[in-house]
Amino acid sequence: MSNDVAIWLERLASLHKSQMRKAASAAGLQLVHLEILHYLSVCNRLSNTAQALSDYLGQTKGSISQSLKLVEKAGHIERKPCKDDGRVTRLYLTSEGKTCLKRISKDILPELPRDDLIIETLKSLLYHWQTNSHLKGFGQCKSCRHNQAFDNGAFHCGLLDEPLSKTDTQKICQEHEFEEA
Numbered sequence: 107m108s109n110d111v112a113i114w115l116e117r118l119a120s121l122h123k124s125q126m127r128k129a130a131s132a133a134g135l136q137l138v139h140l141e142i143l144h145y146l147s148v149c150n151r152l153s154n155t156a157q158a159l160s161d162y163l164g165q166t167k168g169s170i171s172q173s174l175k176l177v178e179k180a181g182h183i184e185r186k187p188c189k190d191d192g193r194v195t196r197l198y199l200t201s202e203g204k205t206c207l208k209r210i211s212k213d214i215l216p217e218l219p220r221d222d223l224i225i226e227t228l229k230s231l232l233y234h235w236q237t238n239s240h241l242k243g244f245g246q247c248k249s250c251r252h253n254q255a256f257d258n259g260a261f262h263c264g265l266l267d268e269p270l271s272k273t274d275t276q277k278i279c280q281e282h283e284f285e286e287a
């Protein structure tokens with residue numbers, strides 16, 4: 107028997123999935139194509155690879171690779187070699203991809219009120235779920251234990267020893283780690 111938290115969580119997850127599926131279908135896309143576009147719009151510059159996508163969506167690399175080919179052929183994404191490591195290929199939304207996603211996104215989620223209590227509750231749920239399942243990653247950068255915030259408004263990633271912009275801290279990262287509770 108599910109407890110109340112699980113019931114509300116499952117309802118939210120299924121509502122989000124069905125709205126995504128409906129919006130993708132109305133735009134002539136498959137659900138996974140929309141999920142790829144959405145992921146690339148919210149992930150940080152370290153997490154825009156096929157491997158990260160496959161981990162985030164829980165799909166095999168082969169299946170993601172097929173989907174990426176179709177999304178690329180449609181002109182929604184492009185691949186570029188990583189500036190720091192030529193063996194890594196990074197994925198980027200094209201301007202067509204951004205426009206397409208913007209048009210579709212308004213049909214997925216309504217305007218939601220920004221409520222710190224709700225945000226903390228959702229973060230706590232993710233923390234407990236991931237901890238209990240021995241999973242990690244894909245949290246919002248500003249909540250990562252490696253994120254150092256300075257009085258002058260600057261941010262720094264202690265794991266990668268790289269400066270972060272305020273926009274970087276809003277994104278999700280495959281290396282994200284929560285503070286120990």
Ligand code: SF4
Nearest residue numbers: 247250252253263279
């Ligand atoms: S602070 Fe954490 S979430 Fe942010 S870039 Fe570094 S590892 Fe990723």
